[in-house]
Amino acid sequence: MQVLKSAAKHQVSITLNGVRRSGFAEPRTLLTDFLRHELGATGTHVGCEHGVCGACTIQLDGVPVRACLKLAVQVDGRDIKTVEGLASGSQMSALQLAFRKHHALQCGFCTAGILMSLDAFLAATPGASEQQIREMLSGHLCRCTGYTGIVDAAVEAAAAIRSTSSQAVKV
Numbered sequence: 001m002q003v004l005k006s007a008a009k010h011q012v013s014i015t016l017n018g019v020r021r022s023g024f025a026e027p028r029t030l031l032t033d034f035l036r037h038e039l040g041a042t043g044t045h046v047g048c049e050h051g052v053c054g055a056c057t058i059q060l061d062g063v064p065v066r067a068c069l070k071l072a073v074q075v076d077g078r079d080i081k082t083v084e085g086l087a088s089g090s091q092m093s094a095l096q097l098a099f100r101k102h103h104a105l106q107c108g109f110c111t112a113g114i115l116m117s118l119d120a121f122l123a124a125t126p127g128a129s130e131q132q133i134r135e136m137l138s139g140h141l142c143r144c145t146g147y148t149g150i151v152d153a154a155v156e157a158a159a160a161i162r163s164t165s166s167q168a169v170k171v
């Protein structure tokens with residue numbers, strides 16, 4: 001890890017949505033600020049900065065984590081997926097399509113974090129029941145309180161993911 005002594009900054013290199021990216025961060029710089037201000041990945045939102053609201057959730061090596069509870073220097077060399085990495089080019093993921101169909105966002109502030117948690121959860125638990133989805137979503141706060149649409153979208157996305165998985169098995 002290269003250190004710029006004059007600015008007390010450390011070089012941090014990550015794979016961000018499949019692309020190798022580097023930037024500099026002070027030891028105290030939060031991962032949220034590194035992503036947004038140093039790398040320009042502003043899809044990750046900052047709400048409470050206390051690990052409570054879930055708005056800042058990203059996937060670190062495939063696992064959802066609160067980016068406001070990580071320091072940028074802790075993730076050097078790691079793989080990070082943010083909301084910008086959900087679509088394949090212009091093709092939205094099944095989850096994103098379901099959110100659009102069910103109007104599962106209002107202001108959208110909480111949406112990126114919810115999508116990143118659901119993306120990992122449904123990949124690991126495609127057979128999740130509505131109750132399990134509701135329990136998972138209890139770790140996220142939506143200030144607009146539009147939870148019904150979010151749950152409906154997640155349930156539909158789970159079905160779409162199950163269907164795609166079963167078709168892949170048949171092939």
Ligand code: FES
Nearest residue numbers: 047048049054068
């Ligand atoms: Fe990270 Fe609220 S901003 S949990």
Ligand code: FES
Nearest residue numbers: 106108142143144
């Ligand atoms: Fe506004 Fe959730 S859509 S905070």
